[in-house]
Amino acid sequence: MIREAVPTDVPAILAMIGELAAxxxxxxxxxxxxxxxHEALFGAQPAAFALIAESDEAAGAGGAPVGFALWFRNFSTWTGTHGVYLEDLYVRPEARGGGHGKALLAALAQVCVARGYERFEWSVLDWNEPSIGFYRSIGARPMDGWSVFRLTGEELHDLADTSRVNAA
Known part of the structure; x- marks a missing residue:
């Protein structure tokens, strides 16, 4: 079963984020x-959204979630439409192979189709062959020729200090 996250899911989502990082x-x-x-998902202006996967045994019985997908809207200037960017997809090891990951992705694909979004994107670590194989099996393809760039920490602050524009 896939459902939208509710505020009481925050501790479980946070725990699974830690498991994913490990x-x-x-x-x-x-x-x-x-x-x-909690603020990002359920504040006055949510910045992100989450879906929860529950096993059949846990669904409706107050059982612990077995997976989650955390996403946010992005925007394509080329298509002129929003899209979904999947920040995290995680299924606990004991629940893998049960269709939860595919169900979470299918639910997000349904969000895209229902809202007229033309893209559903995410990143995967190059060494994560099980996930890459899974993503290919559902028809997803890597964006060859593109690399992800990130600016954080001191470098982020250094660049911000060079700006003459007050973007805040």
């Missing part, structure tokens, strides 16, 4: 707090 070999990178995640 799987991706950077457990120290998961620094978000419960209040931050």
């Amino acid at each position: 799987y991706e070999r950077v457990p120290e990178a998961a620094q978000a707090t419960e209040p931050q995640l």
